[in-house]
Amino acid sequence: MPSRFELHGFAYSGPTYKVALALSLMGEPFDYVHVNMMGGEHKQPSYLSRQRYGQVPLLVDRNNGRQLCQSAAILEYLADMTGRFGGADLDERLQAREWLYWDFDRLASPLYKVRVVKAGFRQAAPEVVEDCLNAARNALGVLDAHLAGRAWLVGEGATIADIDIYGVVTFSDQAGIDLTGYPQVEAWVRRVEALPGFEVRTDLLPMESRVAA
C-alpha cells in the first residue's frame, strides 16, 4: 500500500528536514520527492500551483488530497492528524505554537542567513552577517535559559516545538556557532537525538526521489 504522505523537498533545506523528522518520529513512512531547486523547479507553474510560495517543503496528504506548505503549519497538521507531539492539553499546544512563531522570528531567519552566506549560496556585507550572527546567538541564549531545569521546551514530553527548533539548531555549526557555549541546548539536542524514530538529515533527505520502504 502506498504511504499516506508525500514530501517534496531539498536535501539541504532545514524546513524540509523538520517535516521529514516529524514524520519519522511519528512513525509515518513517506515518499520523498526531490525538488530540483538548482534548476529552478520550485518556481515553475506546475510546482507553484501546488505550493503558492514557490518554496520547499510541500507535503501532500494522500488520504484527503491536501497540499500543505510552511513547515511550522505542517508540523501542527501532523500533530493533529497523528495525535502525537502536539502537547498534553490546550495550554501546552498554545505554548508549542508560541515557540514555532518565535523560531522563525528570532532564530531560524538569522541562523539560516549566516549559513547560506558561509556556504557560498548568497552574498552579504560582513556587518550584515555579523548582525545575523549576533541575533542567532541571542536567540540561542534565550533557548538555553528556558531549558535550564527542564527536559523539553513545553511540558513533560517532546512536542512539535522541539522538533521545529531542533531542525534549526542542528545547522548551528554550518553558521559557525559552537553549541558548547549553550550547555542546556547541547543537552536538549542529545535528548532529541535519543527519541525513537530520530534520523539525521542526510539519512532522511537524499538528493533524489525515494519511495517509502
Ligand SMILES: N[C@@H](CCC(=O)N[C@@H](CS)C(=O)NCC(=O)O)C(=O)O
Ligand atoms: N517559512 C518557510 C520557509 C521555507 C524556505 O525558506 N524554504 C527555502 C529552502 S530551505 C526555499 O524554498 N527557498 C526558495 C525561495 O524562497 O525562493 C517554511 O518553514 O516552510
